[in-house]
Amino acid sequence: MGGHGSPGRRDGEREDAALSGTTTKDDDGTIVLTGATGFIGSHALTALLHRGRRIRALVRHIPEDGAAASVEWVRGDLTDPAALGGLCEGASAVVHLASYIGGDERRCGAVNVDGTRALMAEALRARVPRVVHLSTAAVYGAGPHRGITVGEVTAEPTSAVSRTRLAGEAYARHAGAVVLRPGIVLGAGDRWVVPSLRELVERVPAEWDGGRALLSVVDVGDLARLITAAATGPRPVPPGVYHVGHPDPVRIKDLLAELSALGVLPPRPTEDWPWPACLERLRTTPGRASERQFALAARDHWYLADEIWKLTDEPPGPGPLSRLARSAEWYRAHLHGADTA
Template identity: 50%
Template sequence: MTADGTILLTGATGFVGSATRRALAERGARLRLLVHRRPVPQGAAGAGVTVVRGDVTDPASLREVCAGVGTVLHLASYIGEDARRSAAVNAAGTRALVAQARRAGVRRFVLLSTAAVYGLGPHRGATESELRPEPVSVTSRSRLAAEEAVLAAGGVVLRPHFVYGEGDRWFVPGVAALLRRSPVWPAGGRARLSVVSVADLATVVADLATGPWQDGGGEVFHVCEPEPVRLREVGERVGGALGIAVPRWGLPLWLVRRLARATPADAQRLARVATDHWYDSSRIWQRVGHGPRYAFRERFAADAAWYRAGAAGGAEPSAAVGPGR
């Protein structure tokens, strides 16, 4: 059963948004897709789906976009180093959409954010209430500002860490880039990382859109598989799938940084995979009433063909393991 009213989905042509759109369509939800520049995939605008054009940086284009909407799923964001664009899209854009939602009487608002708002870590199994956000990048600072607007309006914020699966252009491609560039495992590859499949993340978003809703103050949830995976295991599976040689030896992280002559930005990216970043996600699985369907050890094998096709086509992230989100 779906929530009352139409569900407005932003970012519907992106990585997580595309998976969420499919999950909601399977449930028969009435969808309104807010699209900026990207064309809507063929067949996406089927029965029960409408497409509207708008730009979160242009509040005038958002007028009436929430009319008749019961739920807003805000999955669109800018990830990059442009501070002005980060502020315009992530912070001001989210505030503009929240204002329209409140004006239209929207009951549910869900924002996709990131555990990168916690900063460099290390983080080891902390719950949502045990960590204080300390963002270090322009992107994560602007996404924290977006969170504040949503939480003040009583919405829900989701903080995954690394997301993998079909459409991933950052995590697995970034690990592949690290393997190609480094002859050693940073910190021995022992770092534990929280991951979640895009299919499981999309299911959580769809559950929040269509299941019971708890009115009241805003809430933050980690969305991760219950058990973290070590960088070395991820690298060995990625290397095996893509035919990349993996290191045999490890070096301390500080020495890897020095040998690589890492810039401050490179050091931040390296720290995200070479130090522990794993989070307790039990609250979200209790909230939706089930656990994740997939674990990285099994799911990556099913996704490997997609990643191989991307690698064969020359797909490469702009920086190892993505920007400091």
């Protein structure tokens, strides 16, 4: 794939831009975006366009409705390093949101590790002044975790997805990236969290250990705002790893109650089962969700996230429970489709 932008920029100007976190006068302001057609990436694309930025989006398949004048769709795959040549030329930021979260361990490594390494090498070669990389709080492993800061506990990923995403972080950090570790992300396009919650409430029809678990949760629209601010805001965010979630944790009891009130999940049960009884019911009831996935929702997984909102000067908003009403219709339609598929 050929180069993009203006290859004639002087090396000294590029180096100054990379060190200061600002764009140079001949920088075209383009944002390189991966994952633009995915759940989080599609919201980030919208947020970046609303900020008036031009986007160069690397995608495996160009969307049929991808006719926005401010988006340059580049067909390519993270697993093909040749496709990345010139991708970052002249860009003011790289926003890397693409990942593979399926069960193929080989592809996990190819996309989340090798693909990230190749993209970050291209960002370094092009001296892109800002890099934002999306990871996950799942790299911490089983937990429970209650109100921890970055580095307070050792990352101990338990799946191929989280192991390879942690490995990919190393290449992003070498490129000077702002690495974001969200917990639970909710909103239109979520095909994982709320569908899994529906399965779990059907398999374990009780209040889970009093419903007291505290979770790090963020609405996808608020996450997209944060990503956009990190990539384009007037004040560069220092490179490093940051938790992402609303500063106030969400109790699982309150999350399930709100989803039930919106008609997304069944009515809430009246019985309260202790944790061992919940696990026993899960183990004896067939389903796709694992014990690990159940524990992520029913046990504390709360990570302190105030710092990134302050550094980006972005208000965190009213909280993910307040945002659910705007995605409830999407969830109802998606879950109904799953019932009839």
